[in-house]
Amino acid sequence: MTRARSDEVYVVGCGMHPFGRDETVTGMAMAERAVREALADAGVGWEDIGYAAGGSDVSGKPDTLVGRLGLTGVPFVNVQNGCATGASTVLAVANALRAGEASLGLAVGFDKHERGAFTVSAARYGLGDWYAESGMMLTTQFFALKTRRYLHEHGVSERALAMVAARAFRNGAQHPMAWRRKPLTEQEILDSAEVSPPLTQYMFCSPGQGAAALVLALGDRAFDLCERPVRLASLALRTRRFGSFEVFSPWLPPGPHRSPSVDAAEAVFRRAGLRPADVRVAQLQDTDSGSELIHLAETGLCGHGEQEELLAAGDTDATGRIPVNTDGGCLAGGEPVGASGLRQFHEVVRQLQGRAPGVQVPGAPQVGFTHVYGAPGISACAVLTV
Amino acid sequence: MTTRLMAEGLFEGADPLRLVGARCSGCHTVVFPRQDSCPRCAVGAMSAHVLPVRGLVWSWTLQAFPPKPPYRPPSGGFQPYHVGYVDLGEVLVEARLEVPRRQMRIGLPVRLTTMPAYHDEDGTEVLTFAFRPDPEEDR
Numbered sequence: 001m002t003r004a005r006s007d008e009v010y011v012v013g014c015g016m017h018p019f020g021r022d023e024t025v026t027g028m029a030m031a032e033r034a035v036r037e038a039l040a041d042a043g044v045g046w047e048d049i050g051y052a053a054g055g056s057d058v059s060g061k062p063d064t065l066v067g068r069l070g071l072t073g074v075p076f077v078n079v080q081n082g083c084a085t086g087a088s089t090v091l092a093v094a095n096a097l098r099a100g101e102a103s104l105g106l107a108v109g110f111d112k113h114e115r116g117a118f119t120v121s122a123a124r125y126g127l128g129d130w131y132a133e134s135g136m137m138l139t140t141q142f143f144a145l146k147t148r149r150y151l152h153e154h155g156v157s158e159r160a161l162a163m164v165a166a167r168a169f170r171n172g173a174q175h176p177m178a179w180r181r182k183p184l185t186e187q188e189i190l191d192s193a194e195v196s197p198p199l200t201q202y203m204f205c206s207p208g209q210g211a212a213a214l215v216l217a218l219g220d221r222a223f224d225l226c227e228r229p230v231r232l233a234s235l236a237l238r239t240r241r242f243g244s245f246e247v248f249s250p251w252l253p254p255g256p257h258r259s260p261s262v263d264a265a266e267a268v269f270r271r272a273g274l275r276p277a278d279v280r281v282a283q284l285q286d287t288d289s290g291s292e293l294i295h296l297a298e299t300g301l302c303g304h305g306e307q308e309e310l311l312a313a314g315d316t317d318a319t320g321r322i323p324v325n326t327d328g329g330c331l332a333g334g335e336p337v338g339a340s341g342l343r344q345f346h347e348v349v350r351q352l353q354g355r356a357p358g359v360q361v362p363g364a365p366q367v368g369f370t371h372v373y374g375a376p377g378i379s380a381c382a383v384l385t386v
Numbered sequence: 387m388t389t390r391l392m393a394e395g396l397f398e399g400a401d402p403l404r405l406v407g408a409r410c411s412g413c414h415t416v417v418f419p420r421q422d423s424c425p426r427c428a429v430g431a432m433s434a435h436v437l438p439v440r441g442l443v444w445s446w447t448l449q450a451f452p453p454k455p456p457y458r459p460p461s462g463g464f465q466p467y468h469v470g471y472v473d474l475g476e477v478l479v480e481a482r483l484e485v486p487r488r489q490m491r492i493g494l495p496v497r498l499t500t501m502p503a504y505h506d507e508d509g510t511e512v513l514t515f516a517f518r519p520d521p522e523e524d525r
Binding site: 116121122128129130132133134135136137138141144145146148149152193194195196197198199242249250251252253254 | 392393395396407415416417418419425426444445446447448449450451453454456457458467469470471473475476477478479480481482492503504514
């Protein structure tokens with residue numbers, strides 16, 4: 001689909017609070033810093049923002065940020081959409097800009113989680129107490145069960161899981177805003193504590209904290225503000241259809257199991273008029289090594305079962321054919337649910353502008369891709385171009 | 387010692403105990419536990435459907451660390467345990483797996499059993515469902 005330039009939405013500024021764990025700063029304070037950085041990056045003030053959306057899973061009502069940033073009366077939408085929170089804020093702002101609400105908008109996401117696995121409530125997912133009480137309601141189990149089955153069906157070895165994590169920590173080590181900054185060898189990852197086999201401790205990300213923000217502009221306004229605006233070529237959000245294999249499922253149909261990631265990825269490539277093979281820098285949801293491995297194929301970046309070869313050849317490294325999670329992803333950055341999606345945009349935008357905070361993909365990449373996936377079966381993908 | 391089942395609605399009969407889900411009259415989708423509407427088609431009526439007791443391990447993992455509440459550990463304290471999906475043909479059911487690690491594999495024939503999950507405050511033993519290796523099927 002080709003749009004007139006006046007209907008195109010561009011990223012013209014981005015900001016980020018370092019991810020990790022810092023007891024001295026609140027979620028809201030991190031969000032404020034990310035917004036101020038994004039505004040400064042775009043060269044605009046808060047009073048110039050005509051439409052805003054913000055998302056957080058556990059760290060407060062995003063629209064209260066106006067008390068810190070300025071009571072300008074700006075429309076501000078709160079979003080709470082699991083792992084797709086960040087992408088949903090971008091979608092809300094981009095659609096508002098295209099609908100003529102404003103020419104300049106802001107999307108922000110932030111979170112600060114407790115240590116350890118996420119606490120869950122059976123009732124919140126429409127399940128009986130027995131499911132949690134009998135010890136089956138853990139996200140870590142789901143990722144392990146899905147990964148185990150995937151490796152079995154597609155003939156991928158457990159070493160491939162270690163390769164994913166090793167690359168994440170390698171990239172994270174070079175990224176000033178990542179949490180885990182120490183490179184680990186594949187053997188160290190394989191030998192780390194067993195959490196839920198085939199996944200070990202260092203193959204899982206941890207709930208953490210962080211914030212990220214984007215300034216979006218419509219049409220010519222983007223080129224007035226920014227030397228190298230990044231076009232939001234397409235963005236799609238999907239929920240699960242019958243037969244997807246999701247977290248907290250006491251039962252599954254016999255299969256085949258089709259993920260919402262497949263639907264979201266197909267939609268964005270179709271709308272952008274591009275193919276997965278055109279992507280030169282990608283962000284994939286890597287809640288754990290197995291998830292990234294599966295998402296590589298579900299989004300079309302490679303075929304099912306091809307991952308191990310791809311990883312072993314270095315194709316997903318920053319210098320490879322399809323660089324993946326160049327900032328270290330969730331594995332190195334941790335998972336502040338409301339912020340992760342916008343961290344992905346932040347990284348891809350900076351890569352496409354040739355000013356990556358960490359390792360820069362060489363050769364001036366022109367097509368970027370982001371993908372998030374989460375409970376209870378949602379996915380959002382975006383294609384970004386320069 | 388008194389025992390009770392963890393959640394009555396999941397089971398039918400006592401000896402032998404069976405799991406009961408629901409089946410859609412329209413598209414024949416089988417779900418577990420039972421629910422009143424079909425997740426696949428909008429037209430079918432759901433009725434109680436007793437599930438097969440025998441199946442094959444479809445995927446498995448180990449719960450190596452103690453889960454946070456509302457998980458309730460057994461009276462002897464948390465011990466790592468296996469969980470997985472069991473392919474019953476018409477539906478895959480998630481369950482605790484009472485299978486030793488050395489025996490565990492995708493495709494292992496298993497059959498329905500119960501296991502103590504935890505004890506109530508009055509000492510009543512609370513049973514949940516699980517699957518264990520099926521001696522009649524495994525070779």
